[in-house]
Amino acid sequence: MTTVLLVDDDALVRGGLRALLDAEPGLTVAGEASDGAAGVELARRLRPDVVVMDIRMPGRDGASATREIVSWAAPRPAVLVLTTFDLDDVVDDAISAGADGFLLKRATPDELVAGIRTVAAGDALLSPAVTRRLFRLHARRRPADDDVALTGREADVLRELAAGRTTTEIAGAMFISSETVRTHVKHLLAKLGARDRTQAVVWAYRSGFMDRA
Amino acid sequence: MTTVLLVDDDALVRGGLRALLDAEPGLTVAGEASDGAAGVELARRLRPDVVVMDIRMPGRDGASATREIVSWAAPRPAVLVLTTFDLDDVVDDAISAGADGFLLKRATPDELVAGIRTVAAGDALLSPAVTRRLFRLHARRRPADDDVALTGREADVLRELAAGRTTTEIAGAMFISSETVRTHVKHLLAKLGARDRTQAVVWAYRSGFMDRA
């Protein structure tokens, strides 16, 4: 049986989550708190398996509370942070606070249950270190990055650039002249706002382009 | 109810997993296959929510089967790859095959169940793109990458390069002459086996250097 502590300033949200989770076999809600300070205190007393933590709360916020809980000696509760994730600065706090997982508030009930089971089961699916890196990846996924409209060939060339290839090598690989490659490079540099191929490669890795491609 | 298809060449393993999963509320094993070809065929007929796929099998292996299944149009089964993950080359195949998740065979039953629920629930906890990058992070953690012994200043310069800065900018930021920056760049290129700064930046992102720094 997995015990869960709900920390959210909205009583209606807590009630909804409690009904949802208690109906789930293998899950039970051990307690509720309406702010970070009460959440930490209750987590200390109840020792739940998982703390579901809203990030935005009056008083002591979720990031601060998370930071404290994850600093406890094992076995400590796993912290699953709930967020609307609207480019909020507080998200960065949740990241650096070292939460074990985070979930969008628009997630489905099934997804929440799966998330709770995942963090409760430990890090077999994803290690904490990796999860932390993930947070960084997510935080970095700015909408602007997806707005860049590279043509098919430009995207091809960028992939080659991001593999560390030279103009001549790319020309050989793509069966076109190096002059054409140079043209494509010039165009994608302009679109990306990059001043040279190195900056284009940086963009490719940081924007998630290399993950999509 | 989440339906699962087991693909593993070992009948005993399949039997154990079936017993384990059928005992779990909300999960049911819809079928079993003993190799990749049979697995793909059965997945096509049964349309399970999740395919639990052993990576190492005689005949058509798990990576090849995974590659096919993930190429199907939505809604397609999610593929959870099972692996011993002992620095096996086949792991690279699983990565590039685009599996939705992967789990160590030494994972506990709880972890397997949590993993199945997670991939069945979709990408709310972790998006496919991020998962794919994760795989790369895991696969990439080769000892060789950690063996590269950059000096403190060389590492500083590499971080600046990986931010897309020019020699002159780096010199300004580090309060040294650009000639010195050039020397550091030359040295780190030699150590990394990179032919130019672009390849050094690629190495910085792919090796995990940018995650550690």
Next chain:
DNA sequence: GCGCCCCTACCCCACGCGGGGGATATTGGG
């Protein structure tokens, strides 16, 4: 004290690269 590595700094040379042009052919949507 002597070697060894690191950081600092400079030289020359060849060339790849980015910026700014222009040109032609094909494709597809208004």
Next chain:
DNA sequence: CCCAATATCCCCCGCGTGGGGTAGGGGCGC
């Protein structure tokens, strides 16, 4: 049907970059 977008190819110019070598000062270990 025409125009915009795309893909292909070519030119010149200036300079940043990489490869080679050289060198002094500082720290550290033997």
